[in-house]
Structure formats: structure tokens, C-alpha cells
Amino acid sequence: MIRRTLNRFFAAQSLSRAARKRRTPRRSELPVSESLECRALLTGNVNVMMAGSDVLVYGDSQDNSIAIVAEEGNVIVRGMAGTTINGSDNAMTLISGSLQLPHSLVASLSSGNDTVRIEGVSIAKDAVILPGSGSDQVGIVGSTIGRSLIVTDVNGNDALSIQNSSIGFDAAITLAGSTGTIDLFQSTVSHNLFLVTGSGEDNIVVDESNIGRDLVAVTGLGHDDLALRSSGIGHHTTVISGPGADTVTIDSSDLTGRSWLFLEGGEDYVLVRGESILWDRMTVFGGTSADIIEIEPTVGVARLKTHSTYQTLVPDIVATVRVDDSTTGVYAVAGAVRNSFLKTLTIELSQSSVAEGAGLDASTLTVTRSGSTAQDLVVELASSNTDKATLPATVTIPAGSVSATIGVSAVNNDIDDPDAEVTLTASSSGFVSSTAALTVTNDDTATLSLAPASNTLPENASTDSLQLTVTRSLADLSQPLTVDLNSDNSNRLIAPASVTIAAGETSAVFFVNPLDNQFVDGNASVTVTASASGFATATAAISVTDDDVARLSAVVDLASISEASPAPATLTISRNTDTTEALEVSITLNETTRLSVPSLATIAAGDTSVQVSLTPIDNDVQDGNVSVGIMVSATDFLSASTAISVADDETLNNAFTLTTDLSEVAESAGEGSLKGTVEFNQVSAIDRTVSLNYSTSDLTGPGSVVVPAGQTTAQFDLSPVDNSTPNGNIEVTITGSTPNAVNRQTIVTLLDDDNLTITAAAQASSSSSTSDLVASNSTVITRQDMIGISGITVPGSVVDIDTNGDGNFDDGTAAVGADGTFSIDVSLTHDATNHGENSIIVRTTLGNKSQTAAVNAHMAVGTVVRFTSSQGTFDIELLDDDAGETVDNFLAYANANAWDNLIVHRSVSNFIIQGGEYTSNGGGDLSLVNSNPSITNQFNAANSNLRGTLSMALIPGNADSGTNQWFINVKDNAALDGDLHTVFGRVIGDGMAVVDAINALGTFNLGDIYDDIALTEVPLTSFNPTNQSLSGTVALTTNSDILVGTGTQFTTELQVGDSIQAFGLLYFVKSIESDTSLTLTYTSTVTVSEIPAKRDVAPLEDAFVVFSDISTILDLL
Incomplete structure (x- = not known):
């Protein structure tokens, strides 16, 4: 497998070298599939030739810079940094109305320090880029290559960045100069990726990318760094490091197939970390020096095999400086190349320092872009401290312009705080962001402010009903601040002595309280002052509104006085207004036969009150105690009233009797069915009240009864309460009481006329973990030898059971709850006598009443x-x-x-x-x-x-x-x-x-x-056959289910399912085809013809007793 992969790799390298040897490819070697139609173009730094559907780009020996980009729906090539295209400073349009080159691209830029940028372009076939012998840079950004990418450069310090792009087949990249950097970022190579670097210290990073099949990387003589981060390799991974001290980092990546690392020459380092997963074996072949392999514990490694390689920890200095350092690390070096192909934004401020009170447009900010100006560019703006400086969220640089200007506003916070350094940032997708620093200087001094929740407060307001907030304007809140408080009129408004603003807080709250003086003295404006050392003092004005009106008050020194008392009571009359003038007050009584008082009294000038004597009148009449009302009034004043009780000093014998017309009454007798009578033994000149009390609520009546003056008796109605509960007879005691008399009682018996009730049902016993009861009509079936019985009866009753049918309820007792519920466990039997049938009688008893209920249970031992x-x-x-x-x-x-x-x-x-x-x-x-x-x-x-x-x-x-x-x-x-x-x-x-x-x-x-x-x-439930003869005659054939008619009317006289009798045999209609042909449900056993037939001869289905189901119910038990 290694040999096959390397053979493919070196074959790709041979192709790239062949392309590099010829500055102008032969016609037969051009990667096109249609006839070539070359047209003569002007000469310049870079010549562009359209060879049929292919694009050929050639550069001279100068430092050339070109960009092949998508712009306004076209693909153009533009010279950058003074480079001309075909002798012109203008861009050349390669494809109009499309962003795809229809075939291949070949670019050869000779010996200068060249830059090639391909952005936003789709290339249908291959891309071959031969930068030349200088220090070259190639960037492919946001583009698609339909087949293969070949990049070959053998001299200089070269760099390649492929960003957010996809390659449809293989990519073969050779940077064989002094120092090379290869960056593959957020991109996809559908097939194989081949990488070769030269003799310098090279950097290779595959970052957030996916390789469909194999990755082969070969480094040169220098100390090279290769890193895979957050990437996936679909098949095999092969790394051949050169003689230098190289690092290989596999960071948070998935390697699906087998991996081979050939560490040659110097002391090499392999670091596998993050969430990396090695699905197959990784084999590491060590070189002549002591190599180091570090695998973090969280990494998923299927198998690791090493040859002459020492396994330990990679030194921190190596991992830091060569991998992770933000300047020297391999990720940083590759990132710098990546960023070099991004367009840039720059910002400039008209004023770098402004006072916070400068307000709107305190400074202006100019945003300038690099690159194409063909389209509008929306730039996002941000302030690092919007409490100090603000600016719009975006600014648009119009098409055709390189910059736009926007205003920056200072924010005045009214807080004494230090000057602030604010960072302003401009950013846009595909551009390197830019920042500028703006200093906002402080122009505030430390102050206090007071803010009342309301500026008006009634003097009768509740405690802590008005809140004030004291706020300090100071940026440094690290220390608490004690603020002194003062009210300039403490007779109307009271403020606390001080309040503390806690450390870290800008404000604190406190409450002020008015004094309700009950005196008519008008509204008052009170000033509350807040002060603290080093702070400007703050004040708040509070209007305390007077809620008082001119009124009189009247107070008697005694609550009660005997009519025979030798000393009078004292009435004090007071006013709540100014006392400059005397005030005449009128006095009236609602009962003048029991109390004497002057009709006028004067409150002298300078006084707030006057006292008047109240003299009782002894009338020598037994007329009871009386409350005498006293009212005082004066012009322009609210009146006042009070009262004093004048006690009668004559006594009366109040002895009385309490009786009812019946001593017993049914509880259902109804309202007013019982009469009560109170009778005194003497007549009185005043009404007399007897209070009534009932020992239970089962009898209702009035709470008191009045015997009118001049009479000795009074009757009242009593009503028994029908509780519909058989709780036995109830005795109710009625107690009567009145002053100067002994209490009297009478007893009434309420006769219970309710019947006992009881319900009972079977349930699982208290010891059973599951309920296996199955209802069978009025019986329950169970496998258990014990069931529970629960029910409801009358609270207070006694529940007992009879399980053996002997008539004695001595087989168990259940407690009855306050709500009438009860439950009890009952043993069941299955013997030769009862065959499992258990009839349980449950009885409830209350007093002389009882009631029963039956529960039938069957204890099953068989199926x-x-x-x-x-x-x-x-x-x-x-x-x-x-x-x-x-x-x-x-x-x-x-x-x-x-x-x-x-x-x-x-x-x-x-x-x-x-x-x-x-x-x-x-x-x-x-x-x-x-x-x-x-x-x-x-x-x-x-x-x-x-x-x-x-x-x-x-x-x-x-x-x-x-x-x-x-x-x-x-x-x-x-x-x-x-x-x-x-x-x-x-x-x-x-x-x-x-x-x-x-x-x-x-x-x-x-x-x-x-x-x-x-x-x-x-x-049968019913059977009334009509035995109706069919029209015509019929014929049957042995082994046939067809009934043939002659002169018949099957369609009108019959329907599917009807019964037919022919030749003494019974048939049923399955289907009717016509008046003379129908199908039977089964075949005939005889052959006959021209015979009569009858219909409706058999019972209907619902006339039979039919068992729809016969099955075991063991699974329910």
C-alpha cells in the first residue's frame, strides 16, 4: 500500500517537473478537450492567452503580482502592484456572465518574486501553477478546482495557502526551495494530497480540512514542522521527514486508515493530542537519533507500533516554540501566510483625544479598503467601551471608492472617572480587521444628587412611605461613602442623620417620615440636604401637606356611673385650631331623664380645652341601665360625640323557667316542630333578654329570646336537624341565662329515624403485592387464599363478618373510620364442600340497628x-x-x-x-x-x-x-x-x-x-320461517355450487345469506349473478332438475345461542 501511494505521488511529481521545464507547453500537451483557437495578445509583464477553453498565463522575470478573481458575475485577471496584463494597466475579462473557467488554467510566472491570487473562481478541469525561481506566494481562496491542482516551485522562500476551497481529485504541491510554507485551511481534497518541501526549515499545516483518500508528505533537509489539526484523512497517511530535527503534530484529527511515519536523520518529535482518533495502526520508523513520541491519554489510538523509537514526553520548549507559539509556532507561521491573502481595512481618526462632553461627532473615523472597489463594501464597526464612545454599527464604502468617513460621538456620563482608552474596530468578511485608539478625557467633578420618589407627602402618611435616593458621581467606587442628611423643619419632617453608600455601589436609599400633629397648621415646604466631604451638596424640597380640619373632641373620664353617685363625671371638650379667640360649644344629650349637663361651654382664649360636669339623675324607678349619648358642636368645626352608661340602682328578682312542649321529637319532624317557653315570675318595666345555648348543633333555635316590658313569658321555635345518618337518639340540653337570675336548663331527646346503610366490595388483601381479582358476574375470582373487603357505612358503627354461613358474625371485625370507610382481610377456602365458592356476609351495627351486605368470592385452584x-x-x-x-x-x-x-x-x-x-x-x-x-x-x-x-x-x-x-x-x-x-x-x-x-x-x-x-x-330465541316458494324451478348438479333457475326471479326474491331448500336439501346463497343463476355456499351432492325450491327455511344467525369466545382467563388472574 505504501509503495502504491508513493508511486502515484512520484508520478504526479514527474508531471509537474515536465510542466516546469517548458515555459510554453506544446499544443498536444495542453490539458484541453476541445480544439484550440489561440488569438494574439499584447505583451507586458504578464501575458494571458486563451487557448480554446484553456487559460494560459505567462510572466516575465520581474516581480509580478496577479489576481484571478470573480467580480460582478465575471472572471477577470488583474495586475497588482504595478504588474500589467498584456501591456495594459486594465484588468482583462476571461469569462463573462459566469464564475467558472470552462477548462483548465496554466500559470507560469518565471524568475521574479511573484504573487498569484485566485479567489471566488471555479475551474472546471485542472489548475497548474509554476511560480518560478523567486520567493513566490500562491493563494487560492474560496475557489473550486474540478480535477487536479499542481503547484511546483523549486527555488526561493515560497508559500502556498489554500483557503475555503475544494479540489475534485488530487493535489500535488512541491515547494523545493530554501524555506517553504504550505497552508491548507477549511478546504477539501477529494482524492490524494501530495506535499514536498525543500532543504530549508519548512512549515506544513492541514487545518480544519478533509482529505478523501491518502496524505503523503515529504520534507527536506531542514528542521521542518508538519501539523494536522481538526482534520480528517479518509485512507492512509504517510509522512517522510528529512534529516533535520522535525516535528509532526496530529491535533484533534481523525486518521481512518493505517499511518506510517518515517523519521530520518535528526532527533524528531511526534505529538498526538486533542480529540484525535487513530482508527488503524500507526507505525513509526525511527531514524538514527533518539526520537520522541508523546500521546496524550485522551487520544483514541487503536494500535501504535514503533521501531527503534524512544517514547516519552515532547519537551515543552519544542511544543511551545515550534508548534503553539503565537509568533514562531507552525500554526502562527501558516496563519500569517493565510492572512497575507486577505484584503485589509485601515482606519484613521481626525482626533485621537476628545473630551467626554464633546458630544456628537467629536471625532471622525475614515475606513479605507484595499483590493477591488467594484462593489459596495459594508464594514462593521465596534467600540470597546460604549459608555465612553459610540459610532454606527456599520459604514458602507460605495462602489468605486476606497474609503468612507463616519462620526464618532463622546458619551458624557456625569461621573468623575479617569480618562478612558477606547479601541475602535473595523471588520468585514474576507478582510483583515483594523483598530484605532481614541482617548476620552474626563470633564466631571464629584457630586451628590438627591431624588425623592415624590415631592409631596401628606403628614398622615405611614412609616417609611417616602423613599429618597442619594447618588454619587464618582468612578472609583471601591470605598463606602457616608452621606450626612438634614431636614430644615424637623417639626414637620424627620430625616435620618446619615446614610452609607456601600463600596461598589453608586447610590443608596433612605426614608423620611412626616409628623402627624393633629393640628390645623397648613402645608409646609421642607428642604432635605445631603452632604459629604469632597462632594458638591445636594438638596431636595418636600411639601408636607396638612390633612387636619377644624374639629372638636369629647372625652368622658368614666365609662359608667351609678345614678345614685354623689360625684359627677367629667366631660373634656378640646379643639385643634389656633387658640387666639374663645370658642363657644353646644352640648346635647340623647337621654335627658338619666343625666344632666349644661347646654353651653366656652373654651377660653389661649386654651385648647374646657371641662364640664356630667351629673346622673336618680329616678327611683327600676328601668335598667342606659347608655347616654353626648354630642358637642361649634360653628365651622366638625362635631364630636361620646357616651356614658348610667347604671340603675334599683334591683328586680329575675327568676325564670325554661320549658319545651315536647320532651321527645323525631329528628325529621321539621322546622319549628318544637316550642320553647321562657317565663319570669315578675313583670318588668323594661324588656328582658334570655340568652340561649344548645349543647349540640342537632337542634337549632334562636340565640336569645326577649320578654317584652310588662310581660312575663315569651315563646320561640326549635327545629331538629335531620342528619340522614343512623347515629342513634341524641339528647340536647338547652341552657337559658339572664342577669340577676340562676341559669335554667331543659333536655330534649331527638329520636333517630334513619336506617343503617352499608356497601362492600372485594379488593386485593393488604398482604398481596398485586391484585389478581377478576369479576365473574356478581362473584370475584382469585388464586389467592385471602382477599380484602372494603366498603362504606355509617361512622361510629361496628362492622363484623360471617364467612362460614353459620349466622354468627364472629369471623372478623373491621374498624370504621371517621368518614365511614372500613376494610378487612378475609381467608378463602376451596374444599370438597364449597368447591371454592365463598359467600361472605358483612354486617354493620349501630345501637339497635343493623344492616348486611354480601360479597361472593371464588378461590380457583384449576384452570x-x-x-x-x-x-x-x-x-x-x-x-x-x-x-x-x-x-x-x-x-x-x-x-x-x-x-x-x-x-x-x-x-x-x-x-x-x-x-x-x-x-x-x-x-x-x-x-x-x-x-x-x-x-x-x-x-x-x-x-x-x-x-x-x-x-x-x-x-x-x-x-x-x-x-x-x-x-x-x-x-x-x-x-x-x-x-x-x-x-x-x-x-x-x-x-x-x-x-x-x-x-x-x-x-x-x-x-x-x-x-x-x-x-x-x-x-332458539325465535324461529318463524316463511317457507316461501320461489318462482319457477331450479336445477342442481353434483359437485357444483351453481344453482340454475328456469322462470326464476333470484334478484328480486333472494338476497345473499338467504336459506334455500331444494330436493329436501338445505343451502345458503353466497352470491346472485342473475335472475336464473346464483352461487351456493357449498356444492350439491345430487343432480336434479326442474324441481321446486323454497326460501327462508332455516333460522337466522341471531336466533341461535352463539358462543363468540370460549377461552381461558388464567392470564388475568
């Missing part, structure tokens, strides 16, 4: 089969242990779906129902079930043919004749035991209700219709 019929569903437990072969025979038919749509073909009233022999095909058509070989009789006397048992049908006199037919006993048929009918299953729970319903259907003799004596007792 359970479900019979789904048109009359209902029932389940049967099979006797696997006692009749295993019979059970297996039964399940063989069921599991094979042989009994799908099986009918009950025999039913004898109060005896049996029988099935297993016939299935329904639809429309009344029946088919026989294919039977399996008969089985050995397994009759067991312990399993008698009793009601509800599933038993095997037999041919009379042949005990071993059981196959596919079975029957269910509708009553105890022990007489069948003598014929050895094997019982192999029992109907579960109330499934016999379905069996009985089938047995109760009328039976019909269908033996003649179906020509089968087994169908003489078929149960």
Missing part, C-alpha cells in the same frame, strides 16, 4: 374458562387434578379457536344444555367442528353430575368415546353417573343464571331442515 355467549357470560373452573386428560382435551379445542361462534345445539328443559359440535357461519349456516381423537374416560364418583357441573358427552355404551361435545347439568343428574359421564368443571358463582336462561329458551326440531338428527332440540 378458569370464560364462556361468552349471545345470552350472557359465565365462567367455569376446570378440574385439572381430577380429570386432567379431559381438561386438556377441552382446552385443545378452546385454544385452537375451534369453538369460535359455537352454538348450543341441544337443550332439554330442566336437564342439560349441550354444545361443542356445530359453529355458525352466519345467516343460519352451520358447520361441524372437526373432532380430535377420542380420550380415555376419567369418570370419578366423587364428582357427580350435579347442577352446575360441566360434563363430557359420550356415544351411548362407549365410555371412551368423548371428543368435542360437552354438556352442563341444569339440575342434579346423578343418574348420568351410571353412564360414566366425566365431570371436569363447575360453573362459578351466579353463572348458572345465564345457563338457566339458555335452558328456558324454546327448542325447535331442525333435523329435517339441516338433515341432521342431532339438531332436534335446538334452543
Whole structure:
């Protein structure tokens, strides 16, 4: 494989040398596929020839620089740095209206220091570039080469950069001069890449690129550096280093095939790192010196084999200086070549230093571009500090212009901060960015500012309702700042003594609070001052608004006074206004028979209040306590009021009784069904109130009852609450109370008239990890020997169970929750007596009431089969242990779906129902079930043919004749035991209700219709055949399913699925072709003609008892 790859490589090199030897290729050697039509061109530094579809470029011995670029939809060649094209300074158009050269490009630029730039161009075939013997540079940027690229230069310090380009086949690059640099960046070579460098210290970088097949790199005598970074090699990788001390770096790359590194001569270094993956073996052949290989642990290496090579760590100085250094490293050297082919932007400022207060267009910025000016260029602009200087996001250099100018604005931040150095950047895709420095000088001094949330504050505002923010204008925020605060009117507004602005913060907040003086004194303007050493002082004006109006207040020194008191109470009347003038106040009472007071009082000038005596009046009448209201008023003042209680000093015997008209009442008696009576033993001159209290909420009534003045009794309604809960009788105590009397009580019994209720259902037991309960009509089936029972009854009741049917509820007790729920685990049995049927009675008891609920559970030990019929569903437990072969025979038919749509073909009233022999095909058509070989009789006397048992049908006199037919006993048929009918299953729970319903259907003799004596007792839901004669006659042919008519009207008298009887035989219509021809569902067994036929002779499908499914339900248990 190495030999084949190298042979291809050296063959490509021979081709490039042959191209280099001839300055002008022979016509036969030009890489074109169409006839050449050469036209004479002018001479100059560089001559361009169109040879048919090929482009030939030749240069003289001067330092030539050309660019083959896409411009305005054309491909042009332009001379750069004074180079002429065909003797002209103007560019030459190679292709118009297309960006693709239709065939190949050959460029030979002779001996000068030449530069070739190919950008944005597509070359359909090959590109051959022979720069010459000088120090040359070749750049291929954003271009496509359809086939191969050959670059050969044997002298000088040469450089090649291929960027964002693709090569359709091979690329062979030889830079055999003194020092060579090869840069392949973000590009693709679809086939092989061959690289050769000369005797100098060469740099080769394949960066973010993909090689479709092989990479072969051969370096010369110098200390060469080769690096693969973030790239992929599709096949093999071969590196042959020269005698110098070389470095080979494989960085974050995928090498799919095998790799060979030949390290010759000097001390060489191999560094494999990053996320590199070597999918196949890498073989390193060491040279005569001690070579070093370093593989980072994270690298995925399938296999590594070395020959005479010392493995260790590559010295940091080597990895740093020759690989990673931003100036000397191989990536940096290649990057410099790469950037040399990018166009450049330069920017220049009219003012390099501006004051921050200079504002808009403080300086102007001029952006200048290199390269073509044929199109508009949008340049992106950025400021490193937009808090200091801003400029537009973009500027457009118009087509035909090399530069554009834009204004730069200074930002005045009102902060005392240092001068700022701002970097302004101009960038555009495909151009080298440019920067310029702008100094923005500070013109601010340190100041404080105060900002209140509002400039108005009512004096009755809540605490901390007005916030002020103090802000410092200083760039250096590293230290906290204490700011002194002051209010110039602390009688109206209070400010804190100081507030601290924390380090790193520009501001702090504090709160001021007004004083609510309750005095009418008008609005006040208060100035808050903030000051700190080294800062300009700040102030804020706050208007404190007066919320007071002229008003009076009235206060009594006592809450209550006896009417016999010798000392009066004192009323104090106050005003909240200016006291310069005296104020006359009017006094009024709402009750003048119990209290005496002057009608006028004067607040003297200079005083804020006056005191007045309140004298009680002793009337010697038992009239109870009274609250006397006092109101004071004055002109232009809001009135005020107060009150004092005057206590009656006469006493009265308030003894009373409390009774009801009934001592017992039903809880459902309704509203007002009970009457209560309060009766005093003396008449009173005032109303008397008796408070009522009820010991429970089961009886409702008023909270109090009033006995009017002059009366001794009062009645009130009482209402029992019907709680609809059987919670027993309830005694309610009613307590009456009133001042100066002993409390009285009476008791009412509420009679409970509700019935107990209970619901109960089966569930998984508390010890079961899964629920395997399956409902079977009103019974649940389980494999477990214990189930849970849960339900709801009346809270407070007792739940117990009877599981053995002895009538004693002594088999378990369940606790009833506050919400009435209960649950209990119950053991199940399966024995010869109950055959798994467990009837559990659950009883709830409360007081003298009880109620029961039943739960039926079947504990299954054998296979359970479900019979789904048109009359209902029932389940049967099979006797696997006692009749295993019979059970297996039964399940063989069921599991094979042989009994799908099986009918009950025999039913004898109060005896049996029988099935297993016939299935329904639809429309009344029946088919026989294919039977399996008969089985050995397994009759067991312990399993008698009793009601509800599933038993095997037999041919009379042949005990071993059981196959596919079975029957269910509708009553105890022990007489069948003598014929050895094997019982192999029992109907579960109330499934016999379905069996009985089938047995109760009328039976019909269908033996003649179906020509089968087994169908003489078929149960049907209904059967009313019309036996209608068909028009004309019909003919049948043996082994044919075609019925032919003569004079018949099949299309009007028949439809698909109808039954027909002809020549005593039953048929069913499959399809109707015409009035005289139809197809039967099966073939005839006779040949007859001109015979009459009848229709509607057989039952319809829905008249039969059909089992749509007979299958096990073990997987549900």
C-alpha cells in the first residue's frame, strides 16, 4: 500500500517537473478537450492567452503580482502592484456572465518574486501553477478546482495557502526551495494530497480540512514542522521527514486508515493530542537519533507500533516554540501566510483625544479598503467601551471608492472617572480587521444628587412611605461613602442623620417620615440636604401637606356611673385650631331623664380645652341601665360625640323557667316542630333578654329570646336537624341565662329515624403485592387464599363478618373510620364442600340497628374458562387434578379457536344444555367442528353430575368415546353417573343464571331442515320461517355450487345469506349473478332438475345461542 501511494505521488511529481521545464507547453500537451483557437495578445509583464477553453498565463522575470478573481458575475485577471496584463494597466475579462473557467488554467510566472491570487473562481478541469525561481506566494481562496491542482516551485522562500476551497481529485504541491510554507485551511481534497518541501526549515499545516483518500508528505533537509489539526484523512497517511530535527503534530484529527511515519536523520518529535482518533495502526520508523513520541491519554489510538523509537514526553520548549507559539509556532507561521491573502481595512481618526462632553461627532473615523472597489463594501464597526464612545454599527464604502468617513460621538456620563482608552474596530468578511485608539478625557467633578420618589407627602402618611435616593458621581467606587442628611423643619419632617453608600455601589436609599400633629397648621415646604466631604451638596424640597380640619373632641373620664353617685363625671371638650379667640360649644344629650349637663361651654382664649360636669339623675324607678349619648358642636368645626352608661340602682328578682312542649321529637319532624317557653315570675318595666345555648348543633333555635316590658313569658321555635345518618337518639340540653337570675336548663331527646346503610366490595388483601381479582358476574375470582373487603357505612358503627354461613358474625371485625370507610382481610377456602365458592356476609351495627351486605368470592385452584355467549357470560373452573386428560382435551379445542361462534345445539328443559359440535357461519349456516381423537374416560364418583357441573358427552355404551361435545347439568343428574359421564368443571358463582336462561329458551326440531338428527332440540330465541316458494324451478348438479333457475326471479326474491331448500336439501346463497343463476355456499351432492325450491327455511344467525369466545382467563388472574 505504501509503495502504491508513493508511486502515484512520484508520478504526479514527474508531471509537474515536465510542466516546469517548458515555459510554453506544446499544443498536444495542453490539458484541453476541445480544439484550440489561440488569438494574439499584447505583451507586458504578464501575458494571458486563451487557448480554446484553456487559460494560459505567462510572466516575465520581474516581480509580478496577479489576481484571478470573480467580480460582478465575471472572471477577470488583474495586475497588482504595478504588474500589467498584456501591456495594459486594465484588468482583462476571461469569462463573462459566469464564475467558472470552462477548462483548465496554466500559470507560469518565471524568475521574479511573484504573487498569484485566485479567489471566488471555479475551474472546471485542472489548475497548474509554476511560480518560478523567486520567493513566490500562491493563494487560492474560496475557489473550486474540478480535477487536479499542481503547484511546483523549486527555488526561493515560497508559500502556498489554500483557503475555503475544494479540489475534485488530487493535489500535488512541491515547494523545493530554501524555506517553504504550505497552508491548507477549511478546504477539501477529494482524492490524494501530495506535499514536498525543500532543504530549508519548512512549515506544513492541514487545518480544519478533509482529505478523501491518502496524505503523503515529504520534507527536506531542514528542521521542518508538519501539523494536522481538526482534520480528517479518509485512507492512509504517510509522512517522510528529512534529516533535520522535525516535528509532526496530529491535533484533534481523525486518521481512518493505517499511518506510517518515517523519521530520518535528526532527533524528531511526534505529538498526538486533542480529540484525535487513530482508527488503524500507526507505525513509526525511527531514524538514527533518539526520537520522541508523546500521546496524550485522551487520544483514541487503536494500535501504535514503533521501531527503534524512544517514547516519552515532547519537551515543552519544542511544543511551545515550534508548534503553539503565537509568533514562531507552525500554526502562527501558516496563519500569517493565510492572512497575507486577505484584503485589509485601515482606519484613521481626525482626533485621537476628545473630551467626554464633546458630544456628537467629536471625532471622525475614515475606513479605507484595499483590493477591488467594484462593489459596495459594508464594514462593521465596534467600540470597546460604549459608555465612553459610540459610532454606527456599520459604514458602507460605495462602489468605486476606497474609503468612507463616519462620526464618532463622546458619551458624557456625569461621573468623575479617569480618562478612558477606547479601541475602535473595523471588520468585514474576507478582510483583515483594523483598530484605532481614541482617548476620552474626563470633564466631571464629584457630586451628590438627591431624588425623592415624590415631592409631596401628606403628614398622615405611614412609616417609611417616602423613599429618597442619594447618588454619587464618582468612578472609583471601591470605598463606602457616608452621606450626612438634614431636614430644615424637623417639626414637620424627620430625616435620618446619615446614610452609607456601600463600596461598589453608586447610590443608596433612605426614608423620611412626616409628623402627624393633629393640628390645623397648613402645608409646609421642607428642604432635605445631603452632604459629604469632597462632594458638591445636594438638596431636595418636600411639601408636607396638612390633612387636619377644624374639629372638636369629647372625652368622658368614666365609662359608667351609678345614678345614685354623689360625684359627677367629667366631660373634656378640646379643639385643634389656633387658640387666639374663645370658642363657644353646644352640648346635647340623647337621654335627658338619666343625666344632666349644661347646654353651653366656652373654651377660653389661649386654651385648647374646657371641662364640664356630667351629673346622673336618680329616678327611683327600676328601668335598667342606659347608655347616654353626648354630642358637642361649634360653628365651622366638625362635631364630636361620646357616651356614658348610667347604671340603675334599683334591683328586680329575675327568676325564670325554661320549658319545651315536647320532651321527645323525631329528628325529621321539621322546622319549628318544637316550642320553647321562657317565663319570669315578675313583670318588668323594661324588656328582658334570655340568652340561649344548645349543647349540640342537632337542634337549632334562636340565640336569645326577649320578654317584652310588662310581660312575663315569651315563646320561640326549635327545629331538629335531620342528619340522614343512623347515629342513634341524641339528647340536647338547652341552657337559658339572664342577669340577676340562676341559669335554667331543659333536655330534649331527638329520636333517630334513619336506617343503617352499608356497601362492600372485594379488593386485593393488604398482604398481596398485586391484585389478581377478576369479576365473574356478581362473584370475584382469585388464586389467592385471602382477599380484602372494603366498603362504606355509617361512622361510629361496628362492622363484623360471617364467612362460614353459620349466622354468627364472629369471623372478623373491621374498624370504621371517621368518614365511614372500613376494610378487612378475609381467608378463602376451596374444599370438597364449597368447591371454592365463598359467600361472605358483612354486617354493620349501630345501637339497635343493623344492616348486611354480601360479597361472593371464588378461590380457583384449576384452570378458569370464560364462556361468552349471545345470552350472557359465565365462567367455569376446570378440574385439572381430577380429570386432567379431559381438561386438556377441552382446552385443545378452546385454544385452537375451534369453538369460535359455537352454538348450543341441544337443550332439554330442566336437564342439560349441550354444545361443542356445530359453529355458525352466519345467516343460519352451520358447520361441524372437526373432532380430535377420542380420550380415555376419567369418570370419578366423587364428582357427580350435579347442577352446575360441566360434563363430557359420550356415544351411548362407549365410555371412551368423548371428543368435542360437552354438556352442563341444569339440575342434579346423578343418574348420568351410571353412564360414566366425566365431570371436569363447575360453573362459578351466579353463572348458572345465564345457563338457566339458555335452558328456558324454546327448542325447535331442525333435523329435517339441516338433515341432521342431532339438531332436534335446538334452543332458539325465535324461529318463524316463511317457507316461501320461489318462482319457477331450479336445477342442481353434483359437485357444483351453481344453482340454475328456469322462470326464476333470484334478484328480486333472494338476497345473499338467504336459506334455500331444494330436493329436501338445505343451502345458503353466497352470491346472485342473475335472475336464473346464483352461487351456493357449498356444492350439491345430487343432480336434479326442474324441481321446486323454497326460501327462508332455516333460522337466522341471531336466533341461535352463539358462543363468540370460549377461552381461558388464567392470564388475568
